[in-house]
Amino acid sequence: MRTAFYISDGTAITSEVFGHALLSLFPLEFEHQTISFVETIDKALEAKATINRACARSGEPALVFHTFVNNEIRAVIDSCDGIIYNFLEHFVSPLEAQLGITAKPIAHRTHCIHENSYDHRIDAVNFALANDDGSVITNYEDADIILVGVSRSGKTPSSLYLALQYGIKAANYPFTDDDMEELSLPHFLKAHKKKLFGLTIDAKRLIDIRENRLSHSKYSSARQCRLEVREVEKLYKKEKIPFINTTKFSVEEISAKILNKTGLQRYKY
């Protein structure tokens, strides 16, 4: 199997996203290998040897996606036996021309602690944890958004993703079995109605997820799952709470859809 390398003098996250986006266009399997923090010539030589070994082993040149700030280190990687895909190279000159200034590459600028949004993001993670699953209902004043939905509809991972990636303070509140008789909006949520965003999920998928967690229980029964989904969707419509069905979406997609639908401002770009 051919190996795809993602290499950088920093986290290599950008190289990974770039390479992954390209390779996902091809219905092929690859070995993936990240080599991060290649900050010295010695480390670059080591990385080059690793790439060359992979080329020799598979009999095909490895694909090397990289971003480097330092030209000497980059030159070492560029001299390997793999095929180099350097995405910065193609865009820096046209951008310099358009912006009328010269690029000033500084290592670790993309994923560093010095970006303005960093403290926001960590605060948001702490907020999401402290206000997960309805554990505390007194901080909603400080929330940017409050995700509501039945248990296992995707509230917690989405809250954490919104916090980590975008610095958005997301609380979440579960509607549980006890709420289901004549489901209505609790007063502490009603007071922050504009912040509410509903998640729902197909009953069939919900049964699967809950069976995995607590099999042969009332919680995971078809009857209960269908009841809960039906009741929350009725509530969302009655109270005009925007909502999405998460059945077919990843946390990345759920989070992006929430931003898209609410127009919520993120702190990180």
Added chain:
Amino acid sequence: MRTAFYISDGTAITSEVFGHALLSLFPLEFEHQTISFVETIDKALEAKATINRACARSGEPALVFHTFVNNEIRAVIDSCDGIIYNFLEHFVSPLEAQLGITAKPIAHRTHCIHENSYDHRIDAVNFALANDDGSVITNYEDADIILVGVSRSGKTPSSLYLALQYGIKAANYPFTDDDMEELSLPHFLKAHKKKLFGLTIDAKRLIDIRENRLSHSKYSSARQCRLEVREVEKLYKKEKIPFINTTKFSVEEISAKILNKTGLQRYKY
């Protein structure tokens, strides 16, 4: 101020990473705007109008970073008044030539729920939450890694990032004041010594963070912070636990360094 747009028929996460990596090379401020899920010609026309308004407002062409799968929708965006940076375009042909097959773009392949790793990632998030902050010490058998360190050294956000981004099951355990007299490794950690990874932090930064959280307390006092940092670092060295100082690093960097130092295999690429 010039506007940078990140546009896609999916989450636009790839466009954001791509555009952000390029713009971070330039010491300039930009307005940022993401337009995600542009899945129809109508939405593309709307996005185009938004871009054109931004160009007219600032008197300078907007920068438009995009990835599209559908050519007709892309053509609408390409006809806007902004400058288009289409990073897929430059790399698809050379990759096709190298791989010997034609690219088969499928919408939502990059950040979708169908990737093999998705359930791993959600399980890992649940694991990180259930095993946060030493709350449970009986699941370490199932952990891929156990982060240890003093309170506020970055354990929790790093555990969550490792889970969400890489599908790695990270537990974390805090050394607290009670442990500090003759700090030694508790037996339940000793049993999983190969999974331990230490975080440390400069006492000065730790004081700042703790002051912010609980000011004028023993917890945030210079004396206490210095003692805790000194003791855990002594322990890491004595027990040969690999560790990093997180003072100057973001969660992305901490997580990437942990992967780099441990060789831990991730589930998601």
